[in-house]
Amino acid sequence: MEEKYLSRHFGIDKAYNLDVYEQQGGYSTLPKAFAMDTDAIIAEMKKSNLRGRGGAGFPTGVKWGFMPRDSDVEKYLVVNADEGEPGTFKDRMIMELDPHRLIEGCVMTAWALGLRTGYIFVRGELQLAIRRLEVAIKQAYEKGYLGKNVLGKGLDFDLYVHSSAGAYICGEETGLIEGLEGKPGQPRMKPPFPAIVGVFNKPTLVNNVETIAAVPFILEHGGEHWASMGIERNGGPKLYGLSGHINKPGVYEAPSGITVRELLERFGGGMREGSDLKAFIPGGSSCAVLLPESLDAQMGFETLREAGSSMGTGCITFMDQTTCMVRLSARLAHFYHHESCGQCTPCREGTGWAYKVLNAIEAGQGTPDDLALIQDMITGIAGNTICAHGDSLVIPVRSYIEKFGQEFEDHVQNKRCPFPRWRKMRNTQRMSA
Amino acid sequence: MALEFSDKSEDKFNEIVARYPDTHAALLPVLLLAQSEFGWVSVEVMDYVATRLNLNPAKVLSTATFYTMYNKQPVGKCHIQVCTTLSCALNRGYELLELFEDRLEINVGETTHDYGYTLSEVECLAACGTAPMFQVTWSDGEIEYFEDIDPDKIDGVLEKLNARLSDLPDTRRMH
Numbered sequence: 001m002e003e004k005y006l007s008r009h010f011g012i013d014k015a016y017n018l019d020v021y022e023q024q025g026g027y028s029t030l031p032k033a034f035a036m037d038t039d040a041i042i043a044e045m046k047k048s049n050l051r052g053r054g055g056a057g058f059p060t061g062v063k064w065g066f067m068p069r070d071s072d073v074e075k076y077l078v079v080n081a082d083e084g085e086p087g088t089f090k091d092r093m094i095m096e097l098d099p100h101r102l103i104e105g106c107v108m109t110a111w112a113l114g115l116r117t118g119y120i121f122v123r124g125e126l127q128l129a130i131r132r133l134e135v136a137i138k139q140a141y142e143k144g145y146l147g148k149n150v151l152g153k154g155l156d157f158d159l160y161v162h163s164s165a166g167a168y169i170c171g172e173e174t175g176l177i178e179g180l181e182g183k184p185g186q187p188r189m190k191p192p193f194p195a196i197v198g199v200f201n202k203p204t205l206v207n208n209v210e211t212i213a214a215v216p217f218i219l220e221h222g223g224e225h226w227a228s229m230g231i232e233r234n235g236g237p238k239l240y241g242l243s244g245h246i247n248k249p250g251v252y253e254a255p256s257g258i259t260v261r262e263l264l265e266r267f268g269g270g271m272r273e274g275s276d277l278k279a280f281i282p283g284g285s286s287c288a289v290l291l292p293e294s295l296d297a298q299m300g301f302e303t304l305r306e307a308g309s310s311m312g313t314g315c316i317t318f319m320d321q322t323t324c325m326v327r328l329s330a331r332l333a334h335f336y337h338h339e340s341c342g343q344c345t346p347c348r349e350g351t352g353w354a355y356k357v358l359n360a361i362e363a364g365q366g367t368p369d370d371l372a373l374i375q376d377m378i379t380g381i382a383g384n385t386i387c388a389h390g391d392s393l394v395i396p397v398r399s400y401i402e403k404f405g406q407e408f409e410d411h412v413q414n415k416r417c418p419f420p421r422w423r424k425m426r427n428t429q430r431m432s433a
Numbered sequence: 434m435a436l437e438f439s440d441k442s443e444d445k446f447n448e449i450v451a452r453y454p455d456t457h458a459a460l461l462p463v464l465l466l467a468q469s470e471f472g473w474v475s476v477e478v479m480d481y482v483a484t485r486l487n488l489n490p491a492k493v494l495s496t497a498t499f500y501t502m503y504n505k506q507p508v509g510k511c512h513i514q515v516c517t518t519l520s521c522a523l524n525r526g527y528e529l530l531e532l533f534e535d536r537l538e539i540n541v542g543e544t545t546h547d548y549g550y551t552l553s554e555v556e557c558l559a560a561c562g563t564a565p566m567f568q569v570t571w572s573d574g575e576i577e578y579f580e581d582i583d584p585d586k587i588d589g590v591l592e593k594l595n596a597r598l599s600d601l602p603d604t605r606r607m608h
Contacts, residue, residue, distance in 0.1 A: 086519035086557040119452075124465060124502050125558055125568060127576040160452040163462045166501035168556065182460030183492075184499035200454055243520040243561035250562045285519050285557075315561070317519055328522070335518055335556050341499075422517075422527035425535065 047223025049235025054208030231257030241315035283312020286392030469574020472607030
């Protein structure tokens with residue numbers, strides 16, 4: 001068994017309380033971090049090969065390097081805790097079970113980049129996470145880890161929890177910034193990037209929860225140590241959320257570069273009895289679906305791209321032979337339509353039309369022209385919008401049609417879906433908008 | 434009657450506003466606070482929030498209608514929100530939704546006559562490892578997750594929910 005980092009405290013009773021966290025060695029690396037300057041810290045972050053854990057996988061050290069160095073400008077830290085990519089449930093564990101880890105990471109980040117204010121942007125539904133974070137922040141203030149002159153080192157850093165109110169699009173970093181400003185979460189054009197013009201029009205660093213939670217370990221053990229627990233360009237252990245038709249769904253820590261097969265068999269307990277793996281989604285619903293032949297793909301941004309999909313959040317959904325790929329693609333189209341912020345026509349309208357046509361095929365009302373129609377529609381979405389939300393539907397739908405084209409054609413030809421229904425009592429599959 | 438926060442909510446309001454460099458940024462959490470105080474987000478509530486934050490009411494309206502957690506009409510004391518996205522769809526989430534419809538004798542999207550329950554279908558709630566699951570928003574503003582639910586034991590689940598109803602305010606009468 002590898003040593004645990006990110007999930008080290010998950011099994012410890014009340015590790016969300018400051019005294020327990022300190023007993024476990026928490027906050028003890030702060031003096032070491034405070035003895036390092038901006039360049040030294042960014043150098044360690046780059047060496048660590050830590051990639052943004054929210055799904056985009058941008059190298060964290062490089063992102064930090066984009067932040068302006070002027071000391072007289074107000075700069076903000078925003079932690080993206082708007083976890084909502086279907087299939088993803090890892091950040092929640094950090095916030096609920098080990099909130100001080102996140103706070104300690106925030107303090108170090110603030111020190112490194114001269115940030116005076118931080119907001120943890122949590123989706124409003126996660127009330128336990130919000131409560132645990134609020135209590136932990138209060139405890140950290142009382143102990144002098146937050147507030148004026150932290151540990152007497154001259155750092156003034158305030159940290160707050162910002163509760164969102166239900167909008168998947170706020171997980172997109174500029175949508176999140178709009179939401180933090182009190183507005184509808186409609187993503188902004190980039191550039192300018194948040195590092196130049198972010199929240200309240202000030203330079204802003206936006207990082208995912210798991211990314212920031214890794215910072216204390218990287219500064220404690222050094223960037224090289226972190227990078228050694230991974231593969232080329234993908235450093236460090238990571239939290240993998242496994243779900244679907246498997247025996248032991250849950251969140252597990254393992255190194256970057258572990259194969260999907262090992263995650264499924266060693267941690268997920270394999271497929272359930274009577275379930276054969278039909279397909280899996282490696283990193284949340286916006287990733288292309290993969291077949292069992294890709295089980296030996298390594299969890300990394302480049303390796304999964306080579307396998308024809310993407311790493312995303314690293315939370316894997318496994319599906320068995322009872323899963324209808326037409327219905328699943330319709331369900332995902334419904335999700336992306338429902339969550340479209342509405343400002344770009346191709347996404348707002350295109351996701352809705354994709355849903356209607358896919359749902360018609362699933363209901364046995366598809367025509368032979370519909371598959372070409374869908375291809376045409378999603379081509380109109382891809383690349384024609386401000387943010388990646390529209391593409392997040394295009395990528396999976398294309399992959400379902402490419403890998404399970406026969407299933408789509410059979411639905412059209414036989415005018416029915418051959419798979420067991422999700423709803424048992426009613427004849428029609430209904431998804432209320 | 435003019436709306437007014439209770440003393441407790443007033444304290445919370447001041448604490449929230451103090452976190453941000455401008456009042457607009459306080460809008461999301463203040464609207465949630467107002468919803469837990471006044472039951473639902475009516476135009477009257479939006480106006481009150483606009484006044485308190487010195488914002489144009491149109492700005493409050495555009496935000497209040499964008500986010501799904503604000504109820505623009507009264508809901509039941511117990512607002513059941515069943516997740517049916519990806520992992521929940523694969524793990525009997527729709528059956529769970531259907532059983533709630535059956536037992537509560539309402540369709541998804543509807544509220545029982547006594548405003549005890551509202552039933553909604555919602556998108557991914559980041560609990561995929563414990564599917565199927567549902568979230569409850571109680572009329573006092575508390576949110577609770579119910580995870581790893583066995584749809585065959587729905588009646589026991591409903592009994593537990595029922596037990597809490599009598600202590601909760603009716604959202605129609607909260608303002």
